[in-house]
Amino acid sequence: MPLPRSTPVDLLLDATLPDGRRADVHLRQGRITALTAPAPTAPPVGGRAVDLGGALLLPALVDGHVHLDKTFLGAPWQPHLPGSTIRERVAAERRLRREIGVPVVERASALAELLITQGTGHARSHVDIDPDVGLDGLHALLEVRERFRDRLSLQLVAFPQGGVVTAPGVPDLLDQALRAGADLIGGLDPEGFDGDPDGQLDVVFGLAERHGVGVDLHLHDPGESGAAQLRAVAARTAALGLDGRVTVSHAYCLGELDDHGFGSTAQALAGAGVSIMTNGPAGPMPPVLRLREHGVRVFAGSDNIRDAWWPYGNGDMLERAGTIGLRDDLATGAAAGALGLTGYGLSVGDRADLVAVAAAGVPEAVAAHPTRLLVLHAGRVVHAADQL
Numbered sequence: 001m002p003l004p005r006s007t008p009v010d011l012l013l014d015a016t017l018p019d020g021r022r023a024d025v026h027l028r029q030g031r032i033t034a035l036t037a038p039a040p041t042a043p044p045v046g047g048r049a050v051d052l053g054g055a056l057l058l059p060a061l062v063d064g065h066v067h068l069d070k071t072f073l074g075a076p077w078q079p080h081l082p083g084s085t086i087r088e089r090v091a092a093e094r095r096l097r098r099e100i101g102v103p104v105v106e107r108a109s110a111l112a113e114l115l116i117t118q119g120t121g122h123a124r125s126h127v128d129i130d131p132d133v134g135l136d137g138l139h140a141l142l143e144v145r146e147r148f149r150d151r152l153s154l155q156l157v158a159f160p161q162g163g164v165v166t167a168p169g170v171p172d173l174l175d176q177a178l179r180a181g182a183d184l185i186g187g188l189d190p191e192g193f194d195g196d197p198d199g200q201l202d203v204v205f206g207l208a209e210r211h212g213v214g215v216d217l218h219l220h221d222p223g224e225s226g227a228a229q230l231r232a233v234a235a236r237t238a239a240l241g242l243d244g245r246v247t248v249s250h251a252y253c254l255g256e257l258d259d260h261g262f263g264s265t266a267q268a269l270a271g272a273g274v275s276i277m278t279n280g281p282a283g284p285m286p287p288v289l290r291l292r293e294h295g296v297r298v299f300a301g302s303d304n305i306r307d308a309w310w311p312y313g314n315g316d317m318l319e320r321a322g323t324i325g326l327r328d329d330l331a332t333g334a335a336a337g338a339l340g341l342t343g344y345g346l347s348v349g350d351r352a353d354l355v356a357v358a359a360a361g362v363p364e365a366v367a368a369h370p371t372r373l374l375v376l377h378a379g380r381v382v383h384a385a386d387q388l
């Protein structure tokens with residue numbers, strides 16, 4: 001019998017910590033209150049103690065970039081429509097979106113449930129804001145955020161999937177989205193999509209300043225064009241004092257630069273405190289270790305899961321970390337830092353948002369697709385495997 005959902009847990013016996021130590025982890029009122037050496041004999045087990053039997057315990061995984069409103073999960077399988085440019089794909093998605101017939105709340109909830117079973121406790125979702133859907137997607141995801149508030153913490157980025165300055169009325173819609181509850185302002189290829197880098201960045205950073213919110217931009221633009229936009233984002237971030245609150249998602253161009261171009265761009269990003277999100281694509285991608293050597297925070301996200309852009313995906317952030325580079329902190333500490341999460345970790349006082357996985361250590365966890373044995377949010381069970 002799996003542990004029933006929302007059971008409060010106040011003791012995790014015999015956990016393996018990421019540094020290899022074994023410990024009993026004491027929890028109270030949604031926080032970690034103590035880490036003690038495993039007791040030689042297990043204390044009496046009531047309904048609120050769980051013996052992990054040496055399983056690896058991690059802070060809940062962080063999915064730093066998803067699109068909950070786009071997924072087809074919860075609806076019948078949709079054939080994938082190809083498109084060779086971003087504009088063609090946006091148009092194909094609009095067609096599918098009209099035909100799908102299953103409301104966003106239902107599809108997004110199906111994906112949120114999947115993320116939880118994968119051990120994800122925190123996610124940042126972009127939500128389309130365009131002249132076609134207006135704020136409908138945002139209202140749906142605000143409802144989903146409320147529905148899942150005890151199981152998954154969710155940040156929402158107002159994402160102009162159809163462009164900013166080339167899409168009529170979008171700057172105003174983005175402004176309304178931030179007033180309605182979006183947490184961050186997004187953007188999309190200021191040069192490649194809008195053909196007006198300064199124009200789009202003026203709107204995006206203007207809204208960030210006016211509403212006091214962070215920024216998370218999609219940037220697929222290649223080579224020197226992409227790099228110039230990264231440096232422009234860094235300059236605007238520094239000018240507005242947004243250190244640590246700005247992310248550029250994808251930034252494929254960082255994988256295409258010569259040493260000089262890479263060095264100056266990485267230095268600008270690090271100096272301004274701009275983070276980079278990658279999902280580990282097959283093509284050019286940001287070189288994670290080189291960026292970190294320059295002091296740039298790099299973290300991970302799933303991006304598209306079973307939607308018009310990408311028919312694959314399962315929301316498994318350990319698998320994602322393995323794909324990108326066998327580094328668990330892409331989906332834990334670095335991602336938590338980029339999302340501004342507080343009380344995140346495995347120290348006394350941290351939030352009891354935790355995942356126990358059937359692995360003996362971190363390398364095995366990112367390489368071996370281990371079972372998620374137990375997932376806690378604020379100290380309560382949100383997912384438990386049958387074998388516990």
Ligand SMILES: [Zn+2]
Pocket residue numbers: 065066067126218249303304
């Ligand atoms: Zn995305």
